[in-house]
Amino acid sequence: MGKPISIGNKQQINIILKKIIFIFFFFTSISNVYSQFEKIETFQKNLIEDEITASNVALVFKDSEILYHHIENSKNPNAKAIDNNTIFPIWSMSKPITIVAMLILHEKGLINFEDKVSKYIPEFENLKCKGDDGIYKCKKDLTLFHLMTHRSGYKYYGNPELFTSTLKYGNLKDFASDVANHPVEFEPGSKYEYGINMAILGRVAEVVSNKNFYEFLKFEIFDPLEMNETKFHLTESDRENFQALYINNETIKGFTNELDELTYDINNKAYFGGEGLVSTLNDYSSFCQMLLNGGTFKEQKIISQESIDMMTKPYSKDDDNGFEIGFSFFVLTDPDRDGTNSPKGIFGWAGYHNTHFWIDSENDLYGIFMTRARDFSFEISKDFRRAVYSSLKSEK
The missing domain is CATH 1.20.58 (Methane Monooxygenase Hydroxylase; Chain G, domain 1)
Incomplete structure (x- = not known):
């Protein structure tokens, strides 16, 4: 007959059992999260495998928290890995920032x-x-x-x-x-x-x-939104974090640091509000969060909801794809034509080197995708949104 279990041993066994149960549910939870967002990760991997982009990063924010944030780095030995400090040229994603400046x-x-x-x-x-x-x-x-x-x-x-x-x-x-x-x-x-x-x-x-444009943006938008890496120039240390361009078209294929097109010289004051800014995923996420929050970020009002309504009102028709154009934002007016399960009323824009974002007020959501690749493709934005809304649908 075995020895009776002491009180101390019982407590130890209970602690071990609780740890086992916690680990089980933790990894089950992780597995479920991975399964839910597998389509988004697959979308990111396919872009690299199909040689459309090199390293890329995607973020989905919903209901006051980051729902998905994943960096997919290329295995190409010439590719540059992305991390949280990576700086991207955002090109035409500068335009929404300029629009907000004018609304201010x-x-x-x-x-x-x-x-x-x-x-x-x-x-x-x-x-x-x-x-x-x-x-x-x-x-x-x-x-x-x-x-x-x-x-x-x-x-x-x-x-x-x-x-x-x-x-x-x-x-x-x-x-x-x-x-x-x-x-x-x-x-x-x-x-x-x-x-x-x-x-x-x-x-x-x-x-x-009575300020140069960068000073104005910094005072009115970048500092309040804590967008410390969003600017028109690159320092020497910034260059170390600046994403190299992956280019794949009919004449050129590979990685280069020679096709910036803009100098990003700190002494140059031609601050082009349509194409000149560089930024990071975290910085632009703050800008998106402000738009999603009706113009407010951490209790600081940047613009009013009325201004956001004005800039997302359709003023021009786009091509036959379900979108119309507001103040330099696309606005989805015909979801069936878009075909991604995105709801009517989402708005956003994109940049020449394939940075993309959209705001979805109905679902309290925004999405950002960043890479540095040519040639530009709106299909990246569509495939990203399709993967996101498909993932959200599977959650229900």
């Missing part, structure tokens, strides 16, 4: 969107238009609203007319002066043409605020 000025009563641009930059007084019979003086005045909605008639220009170049310009004053002397493609306001509008708005902000 609007809420302060310092600008009206119906104002003529020439009120702030006199060179735009004699704006010229392109017509069937040649160049003529525009019949309509260019307004801030036209710039906000990409209905100005300005587009993006290649060489030798490339305007958003930090090799060509050292400040926004000279840039805006040259742009004002360039004819627009059509009468302002008559149709949508994606272009250099936000860079012009940056100069307007400088004139109104």
Whole structure:
């Protein structure tokens, strides 16, 4: 007959059993989480395996917490691994930041969107238009609203007319002066043409605020949102964290640090609000959180919900894909046409080197995807959203 178990031994056994039960439920929970978001991770892996991007990172935030955050690093020996300090050029994801800056000025009563641009930059007084019979003086005045909605008639220009170049310009004053002397493609306001509008708005902000555009953004947006790595320049130490470009098109394939296109020189003050910023996942996450929270971040109000409603109101139709365009944001108006299970009303934007984000107020959610790869593809955003909403559906 065995010895009776002492009280001390019973307590030890209970402790061991509790630990076993905890470990079991912990790993079961981890397994369930992995299973739920496996489609998102597979999406990230497929981008690398299909040689669309190299290393990439995705984040999904829902109901006041990070639901998913995963870095998928390429196994290519020439690829650069991503970590929490990685800096990305965000290109056109600079535009929503500039839009928020203009809404701040609007809420302060310092600008009206119906104002003529020439009120702030006199060179735009004699704006010229392109017509069937040649160049003529525009019949309509260019307004801030036209710039906000990409209905100005300005587009993006290649060489030798490339305007958003930090090799060509050292400040926004000279840039805006040259742009004002360039004819627009059509009468302002008559149709949508994606272009250099936000860079012009940056100069307007400088004139109104008496600060250079970076100083204005830092004071009004970056510092309150704790976006300490979001800027128009790179220091030497920043360069160590700057993601290399993976390029795969008909003529070039591989990794390079030679195709920045912008100098990111700390002494250059041509702060292009449509394409010039660099940022990190954490920084841009704060910006998204502010938008999701109705313009507030950690009890600091940046803009009002009314301003967010204004900037996400559709002003122009996009291609036949279910989206319309607000103040430099896409707005989903036809979810069936989009085909990703994304709900009506989500809004967001993307950048030239395949950074993508969207805000979903209905589900209290935002998603961010960052990599540095060309050529640009809207399919990345669609596949990401499809994976996210499919994962959320499986949760229910």
